[in-house]
Amino acid sequence: MKKFITAFAAAAIAAAALTACGASQTEETTAAPAEETTAAETEAEESAEDSSEEASAEETTAASGELQMLTVGASPAPHAEILEAARSVLNEKGYDLDIVEYTDYVQPNLALDAGDLDANYFQHLPYLEQFCQERGTKLVSAAAIHYEPFGIYAGNAESLDAVPDGGRVAVPNDATNEARALLLLEANGLITLDEEAGINATKNDIVENPKNLEIFELEAAQIPRSLTDVDIAVINGNYAIDAGLSIADALAVEDSESIGATTYANVVAVQEGHESDPGITALVEALQSDEVKQYMEDTYQGAVVPLF
Numbered sequence: 001m002k003k004f005i006t007a008f009a010a011a012a013i014a015a016a017a018l019t020a021c022g023a024s025q026t027e028e029t030t031a032a033p034a035e036e037t038t039a040a041e042t043e044a045e046e047s048a049e050d051s052s053e054e055a056s057a058e059e060t061t062a063a064s065g066e067l068q069m070l071t072v073g074a075s076p077a078p079h080a081e082i083l084e085a086a087r088s089v090l091n092e093k094g095y096d097l098d099i100v101e102y103t104d105y106v107q108p109n110l111a112l113d114a115g116d117l118d119a120n121y122f123q124h125l126p127y128l129e130q131f132c133q134e135r136g137t138k139l140v141s142a143a144a145i146h147y148e149p150f151g152i153y154a155g156n157a158e159s160l161d162a163v164p165d166g167g168r169v170a171v172p173n174d175a176t177n178e179a180r181a182l183l184l185l186e187a188n189g190l191i192t193l194d195e196e197a198g199i200n201a202t203k204n205d206i207v208e209n210p211k212n213l214e215i216f217e218l219e220a221a222q223i224p225r226s227l228t229d230v231d232i233a234v235i236n237g238n239y240a241i242d243a244g245l246s247i248a249d250a251l252a253v254e255d256s257e258s259i260g261a262t263t264y265a266n267v268v269a270v271q272e273g274h275e276s277d278p279g280i281t282a283l284v285e286a287l288q289s290d291e292v293k294q295y296m297e298d299t300y301q302g303a304v305v306p307l308f
Contacts, residue, residue: 067096070279073108073120076101077242078304083121085295089286095279103221112269113137119280124264126176126199138272143284144265146296146306148237150184151250157231160188160251166212170226170233173217178202181234183259188252199263237303247303265307
């Protein structure tokens, strides 16, 4: 977040200069060593800079009358769309948005960790935690906003009953989303998982597979394009939306009481220690506003479920 140096710095320096030059009319004072004057000015500058850093972002924005920019990474749909819907609410709080769109799950976290973003909004909490563990990044959730029900979508099979013996099933290849996909397949009687696997399940945890399904692990973003090559596919909510798939057309959807609804909340992620920054607080409040909730419900018709 950008910090602005207030006019106090200039005033403090000017005051220091007047004190050095005008405290005495004697020749001795006038001829004070240059290094002492420089030290006084430096101390004044440092004091002014410290004071300006303590000023809140809202105070700076209010004084300038300008909106402070927040740079937020997001997937194109639904996250960037939801951020756009939150823009007007955020403007009222003194902030504006620079929305940077990403089509994968790695780059927005790397950009946030590098400080190129103030926040990102595209992922659920288990994925964020796994990413940090694997990459050594220090990113945390500032707030949960919504969840997107996973759906099983038809490829060459028109229904779950029509999935043939040896049928091909596409699931996401990242660990947290693969487990979620497998749990949905299990909930619909297609496979049985080891009871101890839970949200860490992989296809190696399948203990019963009555139709001898072939599980193909693909990058989540690529799965909608693979529908013609498989019998069914389990697709992340945001990628289904981006591909023009309607949750109403899914062959099966996560139940609202499922582990997906209770565990996989999509969050606003920030660098550790910045969860309560004024701009982040304003962003979360805007995303959790009544206006944005109404937008989610009207626009996505159950494909995006607000958690506030």
